[in-house]
Amino acid sequence: MSERGEPRDRGRARSGGDGERRRDPRRDAQGRERNRGGAAPRRFSEQAPSQRSRAADPARLVAFEVLRAVSRDDAYANLVLPQRIRHHRLDRRDAGFATELAYGALRGQGTYDAILALNVDRPLGQLDPAVLDVLRLGTHQLLGMRVPPHAALNQTVALTRAVVGAGPASLVNAVLRRVSEKELDEWLAELESAQPDATERDALRYSHPGWIVRALRQSLAAHGRGADEISDLLEADNAAPVVNLVALPGIGTLDEALEGGARTGDLVEGSALSGGGDLGRWSAVRDGTLRVQDVGSQLVARAVAAAPLDEPPQDSGRRPERWLDLCAGPGGKAALLGALAAERGATLFANEVLPHRAELVRKALHPVPADAWEVHTGDGRTLGTEHPGQFDRVIADVPCTGLGALRRRPESRWRRSPNDLAELGPLQRALLESAIDATAPGGVVGYVTCSPHPAETTVVVADALRRRDDIELLDAGAALDAVALHPLGAGHDGTAQLWPHIHATDAMFLALFRKLPAATRLADRRR
Numbered sequence: 001m002s003e004r005g006e007p008r009d010r011g012r013a014r015s016g017g018d019g020e021r022r023r024d025p026r027r028d029a030q031g032r033e034r035n036r037g038g039a040a041p042r043r044f045s046e047q048a049p050s051q052r053s054r055a056a057d058p059a060r061l062v063a064f065e066v067l068r069a070v071s072r073d074d075a076y077a078n079l080v081l082p083q084r085i086r087h088h089r090l091d092r093r094d095a096g097f098a099t100e101l102a103y104g105a106l107r108g109q110g111t112y113d114a115i116l117a118l119n120v121d122r123p124l125g126q127l128d129p130a131v132l133d134v135l136r137l138g139t140h141q142l143l144g145m146r147v148p149p150h151a152a153l154n155q156t157v158a159l160t161r162a163v164v165g166a167g168p169a170s171l172v173n174a175v176l177r178r179v180s181e182k183e184l185d186e187w188l189a190e191l192e193s194a195q196p197d198a199t200e201r202d203a204l205r206y207s208h209p210g211w212i213v214r215a216l217r218q219s220l221a222a223h224g225r226g227a228d229e230i231s232d233l234l235e236a237d238n239a240a241p242v243v244n245l246v247a248l249p250g251i252g253t254l255d256e257a258l259e260g261g262a263r264t265g266d267l268v269e270g271s272a273l274s275g276g277g278d279l280g281r282w283s284a285v286r287d288g289t290l291r292v293q294d295v296g297s298q299l300v301a302r303a304v305a306a307a308p309l310d311e312p313p314q315d316s317g318r319r320p321e322r323w324l325d326l327c328a329g330p331g332g333k334a335a336l337l338g339a340l341a342a343e344r345g346a347t348l349f350a351n352e353v354l355p356h357r358a359e360l361v362r363k364a365l366h367p368v369p370a371d372a373w374e375v376h377t378g379d380g381r382t383l384g385t386e387h388p389g390q391f392d393r394v395i396a397d398v399p400c401t402g403l404g405a406l407r408r409r410p411e412s413r414w415r416r417s418p419n420d421l422a423e424l425g426p427l428q429r430a431l432l433e434s435a436i437d438a439t440a441p442g443g444v445v446g447y448v449t450c451s452p453h454p455a456e457t458t459v460v461v462a463d464a465l466r467r468r469d470d471i472e473l474l475d476a477g478a479a480l481d482a483v484a485l486h487p488l489g490a491g492h493d494g495t496a497q498l499w500p501h502i503h504a505t506d507a508m509f510l511a512l513f514r515k516l517p518a519a520t521r522l523a524d525r526r527r
């Protein structure tokens with residue numbers, strides 16, 4: 001049996017080039033290494049690590065560079081990965097393999113580190129961080145990717161020799177041999193049997209920090225769902241999300257994507273789901289009329305755009321509607337809202353505090369007719385006093401922990417801490433306050449997060465309702481259903497929460513408020 005996953009250079013030398021690779025590719029269409037061995041006994045190279053190839057497989061090298069950038073430079077995997085893929089000129093299959101390897105190793109880090117700790121003779125913190133990253137990559141290949149063990153081991157040793165040196169290659173070889181002696185479930189059973197706490201057992205099995213497991217369980221309960229859904233939710237966080245696309249209404253079409261193999265989205269109009277690959281192959285993506293955007297984000301933006309205004313705002317008979325996106329960067333929802341506004345003769349004022357992100361908003365809005373939008377760089381917290389009561393529709397998509405989008409950002413679960421919740425709370429409240437101030441009587445405000453955590457969602461909403469007498473809560477679940485292609489069942493106590501394990505979207509939260517006309521407030525007070 002040939003050794004799968006061997007360095008591309010060696011494969012080329014033997015096979016005489018890419019033609020051979022096409023006839024007998026090492027990887028399937030999803031970029032997974034073929035496991036022709038199936039249940040065959042594990043075989044390792046008889047050579048000592050020091051005698052094996054020094055050449056690293058380019059796909060594994062890319063994955064290694066991603067993990068290094070993440071752990072050494074605090075980089076974002078989703079930004080580094082495409083850069084490294086381009087740099088090493090990986091073909092589609094190798095790019096798929098590198099993506100699965102890097103993202104899987106990052107997501108699985110909690111589980112893999114616990115397994116590695118059983119097999120390394122010193123605390124993991126005492127290892128060279130580059131060696132630890134290599135071990136994580138090797139472990140994911142062995143336990144998470146069905147790469148044949150001898151290929152996973154030989155290739156990871158070759159990678160170690162190429163990027164760290166010959167010395168650590170022996171350690172990597174020895175540790176990964178031990179890791180390969182059991183299947184993932186056997187390792188998990190061993191780890192779990194030593195862990196009396198149920199939350200920590202979930203944390204080990206689903207590779208999440210314990211505090212996030214607790215936070216998500218609490219979030220499920222806060223939004224009226226069963227705590228027993230936690231394992232489905234954690235599992236959904238570990239699945240690679242399908243790429244969601246949106247065609248800007250009235251501007252773009254899904255045609256190219258659908259012709260290119262994407263399928264029509266079944267949750268919201270104008271959306272499609274794609275298996276991935278280089279989306280830049282479609283001209284509509286290049287010109288920004290077809291955009292990558294989570295369906296949950298599409299739904300909340302459309303719901304804010306469609307929510308009925310209570311009565312025509314005082315002067316709405318005389319002027320077109322004005323819309324405000326208070327926290328617009330990098331511009332995903334702004335682009336969709338801008339296109340919807342243009343269709344309806346409304347205008348969008350998109351605000352973002354960071355200049356470089358405001359520039360991204362401009363870029364996102366570029367395909368939308370220029371007279372329909374304006375981008376402003378400023379602190380959203382003061383916008384309400386600068387433009388009091390001026391907007392008919394306002395969206396406050398506030399900075400949050402992102403606990404609802406963990407599947408898209410594989411490293412973020414390890415970066416977040418419970419302190420983030422405390423730090424973000426005052427900013428979220430101030431932005432919502434400002435959004436309400438900026439809303440015209442009779443207008444609507446959408447408060448949005450990509451986190452289901454009650455501290456960022458229901459508690460912020462309850463505080464606003466307690467503090468102010470000029471707002472009422474609208475039924476956000478009904479507002480989502482009004483723009484969805486079928487009922488979502490996302491509403492609970494007036495607010496709405498989408499879930500990865502139920503709706504296959506990010507866990508977007510939406511609360512919709514109506515700004516009450518002054519007369520209503522007066523009448524209420526008299527009552």
Ligand SMILES: C[S@@+](CC[C@H](N)C(=O)[O-])C[C@H]1O[C@@H](n2cnc3c(N)ncnc32)[C@H](O)[C@@H]1O
Nearest residue numbers: 327328329330331332333353379380397398399
């Ligand atoms: C969750 S993101 C918004 C995502 C965006 N709506 C989209 O769909 O692409 C939150 C944004 O708020 C911005 N932000 C943070 N503090 C802000 C403030 N005080 N005023 C306005 N924007 C702020 C962040 O820079 C970030 O771009």
